[in-house]
Every structure is written in structure tokens, then in C-alpha cells.
Amino acid sequence: MKLDSVVIVATRNKGKVKEFAHALAPLGKEVRSMYDYQGLPEVVEDGTTFAENALKKAKTVGDALGLPVLADDSGLCVDKLDGAPGVYSARYAGEGASDADNNAKLLSELKRLSEGEDTEQPLLSTASFVCSLVVYDPNTKQSIEAFGSVEGWITSEPAGDGGFGYDPLFYLPQFEKTMAQLTLEEKQAISHRGAALRELVVKLSNNKQ
Numbered sequence: 001m002k003l004d005s006v007v008i009v010a011t012r013n014k015g016k017v018k019e020f021a022h023a024l025a026p027l028g029k030e031v032r033s034m035y036d037y038q039g040l041p042e043v044v045e046d047g048t049t050f051a052e053n054a055l056k057k058a059k060t061v062g063d064a065l066g067l068p069v070l071a072d073d074s075g076l077c078v079d080k081l082d083g084a085p086g087v088y089s090a091r092y093a094g095e096g097a098s099d100a101d102n103n104a105k106l107l108s109e110l111k112r113l114s115e116g117e118d119t120e121q122p123l124l125s126t127a128s129f130v131c132s133l134v135v136y137d138p139n140t141k142q143s144i145e146a147f148g149s150v151e152g153w154i155t156s157e158p159a160g161d162g163g164f165g166y167d168p169l170f171y172l173p174q175f176e177k178t179m180a181q182l183t184l185e186e187k188q189a190i191s192h193r194g195a196a197l198r199e200l201v202v203k204l205s206n207n208k209q
């Protein structure tokens with residue numbers, strides 16, 4: 001399996017689309033998303049793992065279009081919350097929740113846990129962003145998977161307006177910045193999505209089918 005010069009990503013997340021377009025442009029690839037096609041089925045993200053949900057997105061959209069499709073299922077795992085919100089990251093504050101709603105819920109959950117501690121720490125917990133990618137070809141039924149993650153801290157002091165989702169709350173000590181304060185290039189170099197995409201490109205180039 002090989003990626004076509006037009007890469008269809010089974011997503012409705014414009015932040016992801018921007019990151020994939022930026023990362024794949026140097027490989028001469030143009031990115032399309034679910035916004036570019038009419039009448040696509042909705043994907044029910046009821047898997048228990050990121051990989052399961054990514055495969056479900058790629059299969060649902062790939063089968064509907066009859067073309068190979070890339071999908072991304074990703075999220076934030078917070079250590080003090082035993083890995084939550086995890087696969088529920090997009091709907092942490094409820095179905096249809098906005099990024100702002102989810103960020104507010106995350107801070108309130110973490111602040112509740114540290115209530116009673118005498119010193120107020122801006123860094124509330126260690127955490128990781130994780131990303132599962134799947135390319136699925138409906139013609140051969142073949143799929144290829146890749147995974148990436150990045151470690152950081154949840155900060156009670158949101159900063160930056162780049163990126164999307166939980167980026168303003170995800171603090172990277174090595175940069176002394178949040179993920180939302182990085183440029184697209186910097187984020188791609190260290191992020192879960194960047195790492196997963198690099199692994200996927202290697203797997204695809206080694207794949208002879």
C-alpha cells in the first residue's frame with residue numbers, strides 16, 4: 001500500500017487537518033478531510049482503545065469512498081486521573097463539548113484533587129498525548145497502524161493560541177512553553193501525531209503489498 005498524492009483523512013478536526021497538511025506537503029501530498037465529501041457516514045467512536053477507534057474511522061470512511069483513507073484517534077492521558085480522559089478526550093465535558101469546555105473540566109477535576117494542599121503548584125500532573133494512526137485500503141482490506149506519544153505536564157496557567165484541544169494546558173518543561181505556544185514545525189517535531197506519522201511513513205515505505 002502507498003499513499004496517493006491526495007491523502008484523505010477521516011477527520012472533522014480542523015486542527016488535525018492543518019497538521020497533516022503541513023507535515024505531508026513536503027512529501028508532495030495534498031490533504032482532504034471529511035469536509036471535502038458529501039454524505040459520509042458518521043463514525044461512532046465506541047472503541048476501548050485509540051487504535052480501535054482509528055481503525056473504525058478509516059474503515060467507515062474508506063469503505064464509503066472506496067479509496068484508501070488515513071485516520072487519527074488521539075487524546076490526553078493524565079496520570080493523576082488514572083489515564084483519563086483517554087479515549088473520551090473529545091467528549092470529556094459531555095457529548096458535543098468544545099475544547100474550552102473540556103479544558104475547564106480538566107482543570108476543575110485536577111484542582112479538586114489538590115484541594116487542601118497548602119502550596120499551590122502550577123503544574124498539576126504529569127500527562128501524555130497519544131496518537132494512533134491507521135491507513136486502510138478498502139480494495140485490499142489491508143491496514144497499517146502507527147503510534148506516537150509525548151510526555152508533559154498539565155499546567156493550571158493556560159498559555160498560547162496555536163494548536164487545538166488541550167494544547168494550552170500541556171506544558172513542556174524542555175521548551176518552558178505549552179504545546180499551544182509552539183510553531184507548527186516545533187509541534188510536529190515533538191508531538192504524538194508527528195511521531196506517529198513518521199513511524200507510519202517508514203512502515204509504508206517498507207510495505208511491498
Ligand SMILES: O=c1nc[nH]c2c1ncn2[C@H]1C[C@H](O)[C@@H](COP(=O)(O)OP(=O)(O)OP(=O)(O)O)O1
Pocket residue numbers: 010011012013016045072073074075076089090091102129163164165166167179191193
Ligand atoms: O495535538 C493535540 N493537541 C491538543 N489536543 C489534542 C491533540 N490531539 C488530540 N487532542 C485531543 C482533542 C480531542 O479532545 C481529542 C481527540 O479526539 P478524536 O476523537 O481523536 O478527534 P476529534 O473528535 O477532534 O476529531 P475526529 O474524531 O473527527 O478525527 O484529544
Ligand SMILES: [Mg+2]
Pocket residue numbers: 045090
Ligand atoms: Mg472524534
